[in-house]
Amino acid sequence: MECDRWIEEGLLLSSDELEENRKAAFENHLATCEKCRTEFERYQEEKQLYFTPQNLEYSTTPSLDERIREACGKTPIPTSSLSLFTTFIRRVAVAGLFLTVGIGGSFYFAYNIQEARQLRSGTALTHDSTANARGTAETAALLASQEPNARDGEPSDTALADSAGKSPATIIKRGGAGTTGVVPVDLSDD
Amino acid sequence: MNESTPDQVLFDRWTKGDGKAFAQLYDRYRNRIFGFIVRMTGERELAEDIMQETFLAALRNANQFDRRRSFLSWLFGIAHKRTIDHFRHVKVETEHRDDTERSMGSRLESPVDAASNSDIRTLVREAVDKLDPLQKEVFLLRELGNVPFKDIAVIMQCPINTALGRMRLALRNIRKELEKRGVHGVR
Numbered sequence: 001m002e003c004d005r006w007i008e009e010g011l012l013l014s015s016d017e018l019e020e021n022r023k024a025a026f027e028n029h030l031a032t033c034e035k036c037r038t039e040f041e042r043y044q045e046e047k048q049l050y051f052t053p054q055n056l057e058y059s060t061t062p063s064l065d066e067r068i069r070e071a072c073g074k075t076p077i078p079t080s081s082l083s084l085f086t087t088f089i090r091r092v093a094v095a096g097l098f099l100t101v102g103i104g105g106s107f108y109f110a111y112n113i114q115e116a117r118q119l120r121s122g123t124a125l126t127h128d129s130t131a132n133a134r135g136t137a138e139t140a141a142l143l144a145s146q147e148p149n150a151r152d153g154e155p156s157d158t159a160l161a162d163s164a165g166k167s168p169a170t171i172i173k174r175g176g177a178g179t180t181g182v183v184p185v186d187l188s189d190d
Numbered sequence: 191m192n193e194s195t196p197d198q199v200l201f202d203r204w205t206k207g208d209g210k211a212f213a214q215l216y217d218r219y220r221n222r223i224f225g226f227i228v229r230m231t232g233e234r235e236l237a238e239d240i241m242q243e244t245f246l247a248a249l250r251n252a253n254q255f256d257r258r259r260s261f262l263s264w265l266f267g268i269a270h271k272r273t274i275d276h277f278r279h280v281k282v283e284t285e286h287r288d289d290t291e292r293s294m295g296s297r298l299e300s301p302v303d304a305a306s307n308s309d310i311r312t313l314v315r316e317a318v319d320k321l322d323p324l325q326k327e328v329f330l331l332r333e334l335g336n337v338p339f340k341d342i343a344v345i346m347q348c349p350i351n352t353a354l355g356r357m358r359l360a361l362r363n364i365r366k367e368l369e370k371r372g373v374h375g376v377r
Binding site for chain 2: 008011012015017043049050053055057058059060065069071072073
């Protein structure tokens, strides 16, 4: 198998990138390996004869040169220390703003939640009795609308029960015309 | 300021507003950068636009230049990125290869270059222009830009061994082309 150390070490040596220990080892290798030595030396000579900047570069035109000089002359030059400092200040300011908004927002919401809780607990007793009365009236209205005898002009069962002092829950719901399969249920305690 | 002033010194002066330092840096490397971009794009006019973008980008991103690195490597990295970005934008990478092969003989000749049509320079250029795009990139970055292989790997976003392999293939193919045209190996 042909030796191919020159491909990696030879190229790295020519670009001055080979570490000292590897450089010494490769130079020793060149002394004994004809293939690597031939390739390495050929490349060095090609670099001097053929791969020169003069052979590879392209000439710019005076108009291009003028255009670039003018453009670069107009571009503001960043000052290294000042721009670093201003960048730092800008970043600190943005971070501070986010922190302030975040903390302030958290306090604001926490305060509002706390206040809401206090309000709710402070008026809880008053609201319960009112809610119960309201609930009873709504139930009565619902039952009244569902009763078969709740036709125009006739007293509903609910109305009759109410007049008798009984709560809607104790009314015997009678089936009759207009009802659809409703099973009468005696809810009375008697 | 003279030719021996190091690039980093000129660059620092340029970023502080020294127009002469910029002019010196520009004159030092304009033909190399331009040669790279022209070969990558295959179009002189397009190459001129990208050339301008390259130097403007270098100026705008001056803060990001690591002074321990070679200025030319850094500049080539910017030129490479601008060229690749252009092709991504217009999505003509495949067309680029075809156009390059078709138009290489006519579109890239400048009035200055046409006079030396038969010399070794033309033969070398034609051999390089026939390379596979990836091999051409590595070869030009290394030979024209003097970019180290570890930086080439970063620029081309590939492992260093891949960059070395492409360089080996580029050398082999250039030698083949030169031999076809009667330019035999140096030994």
